[in-house]
Amino acid sequence: MKWNWQQADWPQFSYQKSALADLEACFLHQSGVFIGAMKHVSAEDKDTLIVDLISTEALKTSEIEGEILDRDSLQSSIRHNFGLDDKKQKILPAEQGIAEMMVDLYKTFKKPLSHEQLFAWHKMLMKGRRDLREPGAYRSNEDPMQVISGPVHKPKVHFEAPPSKTVRREMTHFIKWLNDTAPGGKNPLSALTRAGIAHLHFVCIHPFEDGNGRIGRAIAEKVLSQCLGQPTLIALSREIQERKKAYYGSLEKNNKGNEITDWLVYFAKTILEAQGYTQKLTDFLIKKSKLYEKQRGKMNARQEKVIACLFREGPEGFKRGLSAEKYISIARTSRATATRDLQELVEIGALLKTGERKYTRYQLCMKVTSRKSQGDLHRPWTFQGCFDVTGSNRRPPIPADRCPRWRVHRSPGRQTRGGLITTKATFPGGFPECFERLISRLRGCFAYIPLRVMRPNPCQTANWTRHGAGLTDCQDDSGSEQSPCRARAVT
Numbered sequence: 378m379k380w381n382w383q384q385a386d387w388p389q390f391s392y393q394k395s396a397l398a399d400l401e402a403c404f405l406h407q408s409g410v411f412i413g414a415m416k417h418v419s420a421e422d423k424d425t426l427i428v429d430l431i432s433t434e435a436l437k438t439s440e441i442e443g444e445i446l447d448r449d450s451l452q453s454s455i456r457h458n459f460g461l462d463d464k465k466q467k468i469l470p471a472e473q474g475i476a477e478m479m480v481d482l483y484k485t486f487k488k489p490l491s492h493e494q495l496f497a498w499h500k501m502l503m504k505g506r507r508d509l510r511e512p513g514a515y516r517s518n519e520d521p522m523q524v525i526s527g528p529v530h531k532p533k534v535h536f537e538a539p540p541s542k543t544v545r546r547e548m549t550h551f552i553k554w555l556n557d558t559a560p561g562g563k564n565p566l567s568a569l570t571r572a573g574i575a576h577l578h579f580v581c582i583h584p585f586e587d588g589n590g591r592i593g594r595a596i597a598e599k600v601l602s603q604c605l606g607q608p609t610l611i612a613l614s615r616e617i618q619e620r621k622k623a624y625y626g627s628l629e630k631n632n633k634g635n636e637i638t639d640w641l642v643y644f645a646k647t648i649l650e651a652q653g654y655t656q657k658l659t660d661f662l663i664k665k666s667k668l669y670e671k672q673r674g675k676m677n678a679r680q681e682k683v684i685a686c687l688f689r690e691g692p693e694g695f696k697r698g699l700s701a702e703k704y705i706s707i708a709r710t711s712r713a714t715a716t717r718d719l720q721e722l723v724e725i726g727a728l729l730k731t732g733e734r735k736y737t738r739y740q741l742c743m744k745v746t747s748r749k750s751q752g753d754l755h756r757p758w759t760f761q762g763c764f765d766v767t768g769s770n771r772r773p774p775i776p777a778d779r780c781p782r783w784r785v786h787r788s789p790g791r792q793t794r795g796g797l798i799t800t801k802a803t804f805p806g807g808f809p810e811c812f813e814r815l816i817s818r819l820r821g822c823f824a825y826i827p828l829r830v831m832r833p834n835p836c837q838t839a840n841w842t843r844h845g846a847g848l849t850d851c852q853d854d855s856g857s858e859q860s861p862c863r864a865r866a867v868t
Contacts, residue, residue: 379633380536380537380581380632380633381581381631381632381633381634381635382538382539382547382581382582384634384635386635387635388550388551388554388578388635389635390574390577390578390635390636390637391635391636391637392570392636392637392638392641393638394570396638396641396642397567397569397570397641397642397645400569400642400645400646400649401567401568401569401570401645403649404568404569404645404648404649404652405568407649407652407653407656408605408609408652410656411610411652411655411656411659412607414656414659414660414663415659417663418659418662418663418666419666422662422665422666424459424461425662426610426658426659426662427459427483427610428452428455428456428459428461429452429658429691430610430611430612430655430658431455431479431480431483431610432448432451432452432455432476433612433614433615434479434598434612434613434614434615435451435455435475435476435478435479436448436451437612437614437615437617437618438475438590438591438594438595438614439471439475439591440614440618441590441591441614441617441618441621441624442588442590442591444471446471446472446475447469447472450466450468450469450472451472451475451476453466453468454468454472454473454476454477455476455479455480458476458477458480459480469505470504470505471504471505473504474501474502474503474504474505475501475502475591477501477504478498478501478502478591478595479595481497481498481501482498482595482598482599483608486598486599486602486603486608487602487603489556489559490552490555490556490596490599491552492548492549492552495548495584495592496513496514497513498592498595499512499513499514499585499588499592500512500513502588502591502592503587503588506587509586509587510586511586515541515544515545515548515584515585516541516544516583516584516585516586517541518541518586519540519541521537521538521540522537522538522541522583523536523537523538524536524537524538524583535625535629535632536581536583536628536629536632538581538582538583539582539583544582544584547582547584548582548584551578551579551582554578555571555575555596555600558571559571559600559603560603560604560606567604568600568601568604568605569641569644569645569648570641570645571600571604572597572598572600572601572604572644572648573597573637573640573641573644573645574637574641575596575597575600576593576594576596576597576644577628577631577637577640577644579592579593579596580593580628581632594613594614594617597613597644597648598611598613601648610655611648611651611652611654611655612651612654612655613647613648613651615651615654616647616648616650616651616654617647620647623643624647627639627640627643627644628640657692658691658692661691661692661743664743665688665743668727668741668742668743671726672684672725672726672727675725675727676722676725676727677718679708679710679714679718680708680718680721680722680727682707682708683699683704683707683708683718684722684727684741686707687699687741688741694740694741697738698731698738698739698740699728699738699739699740700737700738700739701715701716701719701737704718704719704739719739722739723739726742727741727742728740728741728742729741729742
C-alpha cells in the first residue's frame with residue numbers, strides 16, 4: 378500500500394474550492410458575530426472566558442491522546458502565565474507544560490512558524506517525560522514511525538510516516554508553505570482551507586516521537602488566528618474529542634491519497650461547530666452579567682454562593698438540574714432554609730422551577746423571549762411516540778428525571794402489534810428553545826423518536842418522519858416550517 382507521502386504528487390494537495398465556499402463564508406460571519414459579542418463582555422468576564430476556553434482546549438487536546446489532566450491545576454497555571462494570579466501553587470509538569478504552550482500560542486499567533494517555535498512547543502509538552510530520547514527535537518530513530526492498533530501478535534497499521542532521515546527536509550518545505558500562504562504572504566489561502574491542509578500535512582509528516590496531534594491542532598488554531606488578525610479562542614479540540622472516532626476515521630481515509638476535499642469539508646464543519654460552542658459560552662457570560670445586574674442586592678450570601686456555583690458549570694449546567702439536596706450541600710444549610718431560599722430565587726426570577734416533589738429541579742432563568750411568542754411557547758406541547766415493550770404486557774413508566782425541564786403527564790397507552798405501545802407525554806412548561814436538546818432528553822423516555830408533535834393549536838400538527846439516522850425538519854400541515862421550532866432535530 379502506498380501512503381500519500383510516497384506518491385508523485387506529494388505534497389501538492391488537490392481539492393474542490395466550491396465545496397468549501399459556503400463554509401468559508403459562514404466562518405467569517407460567525408467570527409464577526411463573536412467579535413461583536415465580545416464588546417458586550419466585561420473585562421473580568423473576558424479574562425474568565427479566555428482562561429476557560431484555553432484550559433478546555435488544553436484539557437481536551439490532551440484527552441484525545443489519552444492523557445487526563447487536572448482542570449484546576451491547568452487553569453491556575455494558565456492564569457499565572459497571563460499574570461492574572463499571583464498565588465504560588467504546586468502544579469504538575471504535564472499541566473504546566475500544556476498551559477505554557479497554549480498561552481504561547483495565544484500570545485505569538487502573528488509570528489511566522491519556525492523550527493525553533495515547534496521545538497519549544499514540543500519541549501513544553503514533554504515536561505516531566507523521561508521516556509523520550511529527544512524532547513524538543515525532530516525524531517531521528519531509524520525504526521519506522523507507525524500508527525497501529527490491535528493485539529501485539531496481529532497489529533493493524535493505520536499509517537506509516539516518512540522515514541526520520543527525511544523529516545527535516547519535509548518540515549522545511551511545510552514551514553515555507555505555511556508562511557507563504559498566510560495573509561500577506563506570496564500565495565494566501567482562505568482560513569478553513571489553510572487550517573485543514575496545515576493540520577493534515579503536519580500529522581502526515583509526524584515529525585516528533587510524541588505530541589504530533591496536539592501540536593498539529595495548535596498549528597490549525599494559529600492559522601485561524603492569523604487569518605482573523607486576533608486569537609480565535611475556538612474549542613476545536615473539544616469538538617474533536619466529542620467525535621473522536623470520526624476524526625481518526627477521516628485522517629485515516631485521507632492519508633492514502635492527495636485529493637483531500639472530504640477531509641477539508643469535515644475539518645471545516647468541525648471548526649464551525651467549535652465556533653458555535655464559543656459563541657454559546659460568550660452569550661452565557663453576557664446573560665450572566667445581566668442576571669447579576671438585575672438581581673443585585675436581592676440575594677443573601679447562601680443564594681449568591683449557589684448561583685455562582687451554577688454559573689461555574691457553564692451553559693450545560695448541573696446534570697439533571699439543581700435539586701434541593703444539591704442546594705443544601707452547596708450552601709451547607711437546613712432543608713427548611715434551602716426550601717425558603719429556593720422559593721425566593723424563583724420569585725425574584727433568578728431560577729426556574731420544573732417538576733414536582735422529588736423530581737423538582739431548578740435552573741438559571743436566562744431565557745430571552747419576545748412578548749409576542751411567550752403565549753405560544755408556554756402552553757402545553759404534547760409528544761406522541763412508541764415504547765418497545767416486547768415480552769411485557771405493561772407499559773413502562775416514563776422516567777421523569779430524564780426530562781427535568783418538563784413535567785411528564787402519562788396517558789393511557791394503546792397496545793399495538795409487534796409489542797409496541799403508543800402513548801403521549803405532555804410538557805406543560807412550554808416548548809423548549811432547542812429541538813436537539815429535547816430529542817436527547819426524550820431518547821431515554823421513548824424507545825423510538827416521537828412520531829408526532831402536537832402544538833397548542835390543534836389545527837397545526839407537526840408530522841415527523843424517520844430518514845435513516847436523522848429526522849426531517851419539523852413542518853406544519855401547510856408544509857411551511859414551524860416557528861419557533863427552526864432547529865433541525867438529529868437522533
